[in-house]
Amino acid sequence: xxxxxxxxxxxxxxxxxxxxxxxxxxxxxxxxxxxxxxxxxxxxxxxxxxxxxxxxxxxxxxxxxxxxxxxxxxxxxxxxxxxxxxxxxxxxxxxxxxxxxxxxxxxxxxxxxxxxxxxxxxxxxxxxxxxxxxxxxxxxxxxxxxxxxxxxxxxxxxxxxxxxxxxxxxxxxxxxxxxxxxxxxxxxxxxxxxxxxxxxxxxxxxxxxxxxxxxxxxxxxxxxxxxxxxxxxxxxxxxxxxxxxxxxxxxxxxxxxxxxxxxxxxxxxxxxxxxxxxxxxxxxxxxxxxxxxxxxxxxxxxxxxxxxxxxxxxxxxxxxxxxxxxxxxxxxxxxxxxxxxxxxxxxxxxxxxxxxxxxxxxxxxxxxxxxxxxxxxxxxxxxxxxxxxxxxxxxxxxxxxxxxxxxxxxxxxxxxxxxxxxxxxxxxxxxxxxxxxxxxxxxxxxxxxxxxxxxxxxxxxxxxxxxxxxxxxxxxxxxxxxxxxxxxxxxxxxxxxxxxxxxxxxxxxxxxxxxxxxxxxxxxxxxxxxxxxxxxxxxxxxxxxxxxxxxxxxxxxxxxxxxxxxxxxxxxxx
Amino acid sequence: xxxxxxxxxxxxxxxxxxxxxxxxxxxxxxxxxxxxxxxxxxxxxxxxxxxxxxxxxxxxxxxxxxxxxxxxxxxxxxxxxxxxxxxxxxxxxxxxxxxxxxxxxxxxxxxxxxxxxxxxxxxxxxxxxxxxxxxxxxxxxxxxxxxxxxxxxxxxxxxxxxxxxxxxxxxxxxxxxxxxxxxxxxxxxxxxxxxxxxxxxxxxxxxxxxxxxxxxxxxxxxxxxxxxxxxx
Ligand SMILES: Cc1cc2nc3c(=O)[nH]c(=O)nc-3n(C[C@H](O)[C@H](O)[C@H](O)COP(=O)(O)OP(=O)(O)OC[C@H]3O[C@@H](n4cnc5c(N)ncnc54)[C@H](O)[C@@H]3O)c2cc1C
Ligand code: SF4
Ligand code: FES
Numbered sequence: 028x029x030x031x032x033x034x035x036x037x038x039x040x041x042x043x044x045x046x047x048x049x050x051x052x053x054x055x056x057x058x059x060x061x062x063x064x065x066x067x068x069x070x071x072x073x074x075x076x077x078x079x080x081x082x083x084x085x086x087x088x089x090x091x092x093x094x095x096x097x098x099x100x101x102x103x104x105x106x107x108x109x110x111x112x113x114x115x116x117x118x119x120x121x122x123x124x125x126x127x128x129x130x131x132x133x134x135x136x137x138x139x140x141x142x143x144x145x146x147x148x149x150x151x152x153x154x155x156x157x158x159x160x161x162x163x164x165x166x167x168x169x170x171x172x173x174x175x176x177x178x179x180x181x182x183x184x185x186x187x188x189x190x191x192x193x194x195x196x197x198x199x200x201x202x203x204x205x206x207x208x209x210x211x212x213x214x215x216x217x218x219x220x221x222x223x224x225x226x227x228x229x230x231x232x233x234x235x236x237x238x239x240x241x242x243x244x245x246x247x248x249x250x251x252x253x254x255x256x257x258x259x260x261x262x263x264x265x266x267x268x269x270x271x272x273x274x275x276x277x278x279x280x281x282x283x284x285x286x287x288x289x290x291x292x293x294x295x296x297x298x299x300x301x302x303x304x305x306x307x308x309x310x311x312x313x314x315x316x317x318x319x320x321x322x323x324x325x326x327x328x329x330x331x332x333x334x335x336x337x338x339x340x341x342x343x344x345x346x347x348x349x350x351x352x353x354x355x356x357x358x359x360x361x362x363x364x365x366x367x368x369x370x371x372x373x374x375x376x377x378x379x380x381x382x383x384x385x386x387x388x389x390x391x392x393x394x395x396x397x398x399x400x401x402x403x404x405x406x407x408x409x410x411x412x413x414x415x416x417x418x419x420x421x422x423x424x425x426x427x428x429x430x431x432x433x434x435x436x437x438x439x440x441x442x443x444x445x446x447x448x449x450x451x452x453x454x455x456x457x458x459x460x461x462x463x464x465x466x467x468x469x470x471x472x473x474x475x476x477x478x479x480x481x482x483x484x485x486x487x488x489x490x491x492x493x494x495x496x497x498x499x500x501x502x503x504x505x506x507x508x509x510x511x512x513x514x515x516x517x518x519x520x521x522x523x524x525x526x527x528x529x530x531x532x533x534x535x536x537x538x539x540x541x542x543x544x545x546x547x548x549x550x551x552x553x554x555x556x557x558x559x560x561x562x563x564x565x566x567x568x569x570x571x572x573x574x575x576x577x578x579x580x581x582x583x584x585x586x587x588x589x590x591x592x593x594x595x596x597x598x599x600x601x
Numbered sequence: 602x603x604x605x606x607x608x609x610x611x612x613x614x615x616x617x618x619x620x621x622x623x624x625x626x627x628x629x630x631x632x633x634x635x636x637x638x639x640x641x642x643x644x645x646x647x648x649x650x651x652x653x654x655x656x657x658x659x660x661x662x663x664x665x666x667x668x669x670x671x672x673x674x675x676x677x678x679x680x681x682x683x684x685x686x687x688x689x690x691x692x693x694x695x696x697x698x699x700x701x702x703x704x705x706x707x708x709x710x711x712x713x714x715x716x717x718x719x720x721x722x723x724x725x726x727x728x729x730x731x732x733x734x735x736x737x738x739x740x741x742x743x744x745x746x747x748x749x750x751x752x753x754x755x756x757x758x759x760x761x762x763x764x765x766x767x768x769x770x771x772x773x774x775x776x777x778x779x780x781x782x783x784x785x786x787x788x789x790x791x792x793x794x795x796x797x798x799x800x801x802x803x804x805x806x807x808x809x810x811x812x813x814x815x816x817x818x819x820x821x822x823x824x825x826x827x828x829x830x831x832x833x
Contacts, residue, residue: 063705065748066661123729126719126782128737128744135731160744166660167744174718208698237655273658353658356677358632473644516648519615522699525648 028213029447032057032182033440035202035217037189037244039064041165042404042425042432043223044172046386049433050219051179054440057215058181059204061188061239061527064173068225068237069425072165073349074278075142075157076122076426077419078115082136083155088112090147091156093594095420098144098307099377099413100554100564101596102257102572102589107384107409109592111420114427119158122426126171129160130346140346141281142418144307150601153305157419162276162349165422187213188527189244190456192220192400193448194251197390199400200446203456207527210520212460214453218443219399219436222248222380222388223429226405229531230539231373232477232484235267235274245380245406246534249541253390253397254574256408256587257378258538259545259556262416263489265311267372269330271357274374275350275367277418280304282342284335286315287366288323294331299601306601309415309555312371316489325368332366371489375416377555378545379408381574381587386432392574392587399443403432410572414554463529468512472529475506475513475536483539487546492559496547503540510536541575544582549573566596602628605680607638609650610690611700620697631681636664638687639675639701651700659813662747665692665754666701672751672811692754694763707763708750711770714792719777720785736781743776743821745814752808752818764797768808768818771799775821778828787832794829802826 033054036043043058050056060067079086091112096103123129123137130138139155147154160167177183186207193200201216224244228236249255265286266275280286285304288294298314299306306314319329335343340363343351347362354362379402381389386401404425411424486499510532517525551565552558571586604626612620627641636654643650652675653663659677667690668678675689695703721730746769753759753767766774774793777783793799799822808818 062655062661062663063709063748066655066663068656068661070747071656071658071660120727120729124721124725126777126780128740128780129729131732131734131737133734135733135736137729163660163745166747170744171719177713178718208704237661238657239655349660356659356679357634471644472648517651519613519649519699521614522651522702524651525643 028211030057030213030215031445032215032217034219034221034436035059035215036221036223037202038067038223038225038404039173039183040067040069040223040225040404040425041168041172041422042429043221044176045426045429046221046223046403046433046436047176047181048172048179049430050436051181053437056181057184058176059184059187059189059202059215061186061207063185064183065169067169068240070166070169071237072422073162073274074276074281075140075159075164075419076119076168076422077142077145077156077417078119078158078423079156080116080119080137080139080158082132083139086147086154086156088115090149090154091115093149094144094146095411095417096413096594097150097599098417099415100599101413101570102410102553103413104410104590105592105594106590108411110384111411111423111427115423118423118426122168122171125175127160127167129158129167140278141305143277143280143305143311144417146302150301153302157278157281159278159346161345162278162347168422190530192222192244192247193452194253194397194400198398201448203448203453205460207522210523212453212457214448216445216447218440218445219401221386221401221403221432221436222406223402223404224406226376227538228373228376230480230483230535230542231488232480233267233272233370234373235264235272236373241531241535242538243531243534246537248380249537249577252577253388254381254392254576255378255541256381257410257573258541258575259549259573260377260414260554261373261542262308262375262377262555263312263371264308264374265315265371266333266369268353268357269368269370272372273353273357274372275333275369277308279333279335279347279350282346283338284333286311287332287334288318289325289327290323294318294323302601307415307417310601312489313557315371330368330370333369334366335362336364336366373484373488375421376405377408377410377412377414377416379406382407382409384409384431385435386428387435392585401432401436403428414556460526463513463515463526464518466513466515468514470509470512470514472513472515472525472532475510476532479503479506479536479539483542487543490557490559491546493547496543499543500540500547503536503543507536507540541582545573545575548584570596603631605629605638606686607642608686608688609701612697614699629680633680635668635675635678635680635683635687635689638680651702653702660747662749665749665751666690667692672755674749674813677813692750694754694760695750705750708753708769709748711766712773714766715770715774716785716789716792717773717777719780719783721782722784730782732781739779740776742816743772743779746772746816747814749813751811751813755807755811757805757807758801758803762797762801765801766793766798768802768822771802771822771825772816772818775825778825790829790833793825794833799826799829
């Protein structure tokens with residue numbers, strides 16, 4: 028079946044929805060999503076969204092700008108960061124007017140709390156900048172934006188899985204999908220296509236990310252020859268529930284929780300004397316892993332404690348109800364009475380599809396754009412988060428840059444000719460699907476996926492080094508070869524999740540390989556990318572963005588300079 | 602590790618004329634989730650087993666089904682709290698697509714009838730609309746709904762009248778009617794007091810018993826009823 032829309036948006040997370048509301052003012056909009064819209068991963072966001080509202084204490088967009096730049100270890104593009112921080116206050120007020128039920132101060136204003144790396148006066152002390160709705164901020168914003176999109180007449184195509192994004196002669200002309208329920212192929216011709224497909228934490232074994240976070244669209248675009256930026260930077264959140272990876276929000280430390288090791292020491296005092304447990308995530312994760320490596324895990328084991336016992340019970344009940352429930356259900360403890368065992372968990376992708384500040388996708392490191400193609404949200408790299416994202420800045424990023432992309436799309440429509448995706452292109456996709464459905468190979472999707480996730484976690488997470496990663500790249504190559512010999516059990520047409528997971532596996536392998544190769548070539552340590560063999564940040568050689576391209580000779584790298592407008596790189600101390 | 606038995610009601614739309622029970626045995630840690638069991642079966646025994654999942658920690662609402670006779674989320678169900686045999690069926694009262702997957706369109710479409718968005722045509726203030734914590738307290742439970750469908754699927758009134766709005770859509774109406782920032786109370790009330798609306802709820806409490814977010818849905822509906830009597 029063939030559809031036509033002015034704008035097609037892939038993904039119904041906050042980035043996709045915010046863009047949809049905006050683009051719907053200029054023409055017809057379809058949102059394609061492999062889940063029911065509100066099931067998107069944005070709904071899991073807990074802790075907050077940042078803006079210098081000053082509802083609780085003095086703050087300023089400029090401090091926010093500084094913190095974001097420094098938090099990202101000076102790799103973020105400062106023109107983009109400035110745009111985001113300057114637009115933050117307007118954005119939060121707009122969300123409130125759209126109905127988001129933010130938690131309130133006693134006077135009835137939007138309440139704010141502390142978060143990692145949010146400071147006043149350029150690093151002097153923690154500041155309350157995170158606006159939140161208890162610990163379900165993502166869920167609260169998600170429903171408001173979804174409901175508004177419906178009101179704006181956006182067409183939703185739930186459980187439509189994108190198989191291909193068609194870029195022809197430097198121009199994007201639409202998308203090919205499979206309707207999961209029926210197994211039918213649906214083609215969407217569009218003047219503008221926005222990719223808002225979220226993160227890819229499922230590349231790693233332990234992750235806070237949802238099953239759907241498999242990086243499909245990044246991998247699809249990479250295969251067409253478009254670049255991926257800064258893929259070596261993947262954030263490991265310090266406090267994943269031990270053994271499960273389920274996130275315990277940084278808001279827990281914002282409300283007064285502290286980390287303790289096996290000797291009952293508040294170890295963050297050593298690593299970040301000024302802001303301690305509220306240091307940026309990369310530093311806290313490394314600190315935890317260092318404590319564990321040096322034998323100071325709890326009972327010498329591989330976890331530490333997040334201790335909320337000193338936090339007022341009422342605050343826990345009111346502001347952290349969700350994580351309290353997680354602790355009770357999944358590990359059988361009440362965080363008011365017992366410390367929570369935690370370990371870093373793969374959480375957020377700083378790298379992704381390179382875009383300018385209006386969401387236009389870049390086709391090279393020089394800044395040329397792909398006509399008709401836009402990206403926003405976690406899948407994109409603007410880059411505002413640089414080498415390490417600060418908490419609460421991702422939700423802000425999705426809404427600010429989702430809106431900007433929506434506006435840019437609206438303006439681009441009148442100059443873009445509609446073009447139909449050829450039958451040939453669709454047939455190729457159908458043949459691929461048929462090939463998989465009829466494959467008689469011996470390899471199993473689940474086995475390959477779990478092997479990939481395990482080696483990525485072991486060799487390319489908080490600490491990295493050349494020998495490990497060289498081994499990793501070899502192993503990924505083998506997994507890739509083996510994945511050509513898949514055999515799947517379900518050969519039916521309808522709701523075939525066996526088939527979809529096999530397609531996703533291909534994307535995970537592809538993305539894992541780019542992460543590994545990007546990490547291998549960056550011979551310095553910056554933000555989340557820590558090289559044991561090159562432990563120092565090297566601004567002279569590496570203050571630049573990595574652009575990875577797929578070529579006939581394999582993956583190749585080029586570089587784009589970092590935009591520095593206001594803050595000169597300095598040593599990162601907290 | 603311990604052995605657990607899963608009895609699963611399966612249906613393949615391309616092969617079966619009616620659902621069939623299938624049994625599987627898997628080894629699991631008692632601390633694992635029922636969802637982990639399903640995944641294990643799919644990965645190691647039968648790749649064609651079909652179910653929805655996404656967040657795996659009770660926040661996205663994807664994985665609702667009937668678990669040992671009672672609706673709930675498999676990702677929030679810990680095996681050690683269960684008997685050794687775990688029986689799983691698709692949510693009842695919605696059309697089954699395949700195995701444990703049902704068509705949720707009839708469920709989601711109910712929301713549209715209650716104008717599920719904040720309506721306030723007064724010019725917005727420059728900053729946020731003020732709302733006291735007490736006022737927000739009134740909607741606090743209702744905003745935690747994850748739209749999993751457990752409630753509506755367990756409601757006898759819905760079983761007999763598929764046009765009935767159902768507990769979840771009524772809760773959605775409540776969420777806006779009791780939001781002090783909203784101005785469309787009368788319009789919404791009119792929409793929910795129709796033949797297939799508010800008065801179909803006979804306070805049977807099935808919904809409250811199954812809601813994985815522990816929302817006291819019936820008491821919210823009762824408040825709507827009291828308001829409707831007062832206002833209309
Ligand atoms: C547990 C957790 C807590 C977090 N808490 C915070 C927080 O407090 N503050 C903060 O700022 N950030 C937080 N983050 C990060 C933040 O939530 C995410 O980065 C952000 O929500 C991503 O939004 P998105 O719109 O880019 O993508 P998502 O919300 O991930 O949506 C992706 C969409 O793409 C669709 N999609 C993907 N592939 C395909 C395909 N092939 N075909 C069709 N559709 C597809 C999916 O269906 C989905 O709709 C948190 C993240 C996690 C994991
Ligand atoms: S009210 Fe409870 S049971 Fe009903 S849809 Fe919402 S979360 Fe699910
Ligand atoms: S998988 Fe999200 S609620 Fe169960």
